[in-house]
Amino acid sequence: MLVKIIFLFLLAMVLVALIGRAFFPSALPRVMQKRSGPPRCGKCGRYLIGQKTCDCGGKAK
Ligand SMILES: [Zn+2]
Numbered sequence: 001m002l003v004k005i006i007f008l009f010l011l012a013m014v015l016v017a018l019i020g021r022a023f024f025p026s027a028l029p030r031v032m033q034k035r036s037g038p039p040r041c042g043k044c045g046r047y048l049i050g051q052k053t054c055d056c057g058g059k060a061k
Pocket of ligand 1: 057
């Protein structure tokens with residue numbers, strides 16, 4: 001009986017995590033978020049399309 005309760009509890013936690021991730025992706029910490037968009041300069045933040053280094057001397061992240 002106790003094992004059943006623990007199993008149900010774990011299942012509920014997994015469900016909450018999945019639902020939370022599906023509905024509130026921005027609530028996740030930055031480390032867990034997927035990087036999106038084109039690469040940007042690590043120094044000035046300019047978009048670097050087709051190049052690895054920026055005019056300001058910075059490098060793409
Ligand atoms: Zn730059």
